[in-house]
Amino acid sequence: MERIQTLLRNHDIRPSYTRMAIYRYLDEHREHPTVEAIYDALSATLPTLSKTTIYNTLNLFVRHHLVKEIDLQDHKRYDIVRTPHAHFKCDVCDTLYDIDITPPIAPKHADISDVRDAQLVYHGTCKRCRQAV
Amino acid sequence: MERIQTLLRNHDIRPSYTRMAIYRYLDEHREHPTVEAIYDALSATLPTLSKTTIYNTLNLFVRHHLVKEIDLQDHKRYDIVRTPHAHFKCDVCDTLYDIDITPPIAPKHADISDVRDAQLVYHGTCKRCRQAV
DNA sequence: CCTGTAAAATGTAATGATTACAAAAATATA
DNA sequence: TATATTTTTGTAATCATTACATTTTACAGG
Ligand SMILES: [Mn+2]
Ligand SMILES: [Mn+2]
Ligand SMILES: [Zn+2]
Ligand SMILES: [Zn+2]
Numbered sequence A, B: 001m002e003r004i005q006t007l008l009r010n011h012d013i014r015p016s017y018t019r020m021a022i023y024r025y026l027d028e029h030r031e032h033p034t035v036e037a038i039y040d041a042l043s044a045t046l047p048t049l050s051k052t053t054i055y056n057t058l059n060l061f062v063r064h065h066l067v068k069e070i071d072l073q074d075h076k077r078y079d080i081v082r083t084p085h086a087h088f089k090c091d092v093c094d095t096l097y098d099i100d101i102t103p104p105i106a107p108k109h110a111d112i113s114d115v116r117d118a119q120l121v122y123h124g125t126c127k128r129c130r131q132a133v
Numbered sequence C: 001c002c003t004g005t006a007a008a009a010t011g012t013a014a015t016g017a018t019t020a021c022a023a024a025a026a027t028a029t030a
Numbered sequence D: 001t002a003t004a005t006t007t008t009t010g011t012a013a014t015c016a017t018t019a020c021a022t023t024t025t026a027c028a029g030g
Helices: A002-010 A017-028 A035-043 A051-063 A127-131 B002-010 B017-028 B035-043 B051-063 B127-131
Strands: A067-070 A077-080 A086-090 A096-099 A112-126 B067-070 B077-080 B086-090 B096-099 B112-126
Touching (some): A017 A035, A017 A051, A096 A112, A112 A127, A112 B127, B017 B051, B017 B077, B112 B127
Parallel strands (some): A086 A112
């Protein structure tokens, strides 16, 4: 918890209790939760928490490169920034799995000036859904 | 135009005039247009065209694997199915460029049963936006 | 050609995630 | 303590997409 406090400070974010709670939730739940999931989980201990605060806080974290936003067709998912990795999205149950490979470096390209990030997402059916015929 | 007709038929899609027009637009405009862009472009020659029809048609094409949906945070983009390739999204002007590399094969993974598709998107600033300081 | 039937296209209303905004609460500063 | 600043909250607005009912079009059989 001390760790999170200094981490936020190092990124020029004032470590309010709510912000630390949201960061800690993401740190302890690597399944790429939605705003809804974070809200449901944290409301229990922070009864006055509002979804607007979660949206604000997550956008703040994204701007300060503490968290990444994963764009899928439905809701946005959030992932703590750590070593680069890829994802697998099950199109049946919508689970988003981590895949431990590093996305390839972007090749040189006439139109591109600088590349800041890469996002690699696989799609298909996960093992659990495959078995549940 | 004959070509598109038989292509749709081969994918079990009845080649109505509207459907062929939408397919042709995607085939001739590889900049990954949005529904809005398609609507604006085709309304000129198809004055009664409705956005609902475009949505319906594109979803039909996606289900039949003629077109891919590209998930970005804002609007959905559509890309004709062709050889696998990656994309670069300029976070300043929102342009989506094609990058001619093949996304890597997904490695074996305990939770994954079968992988049907891969989507590789780079983010950054494009050359045009970089120069326009 | 008619005519009936299915498919396609349309217009409008509903949905729902995200954002805008202004007020209230909390926190820092003096 | 008083005051300024930041954070949080609640509600309303936005807007892309979908649902749904209706109209239009295409087509097969007579
Ligand atoms: Mn992840
Ligand atoms: Mn493309
Ligand atoms: Zn699954
Ligand atoms: Zn650009």
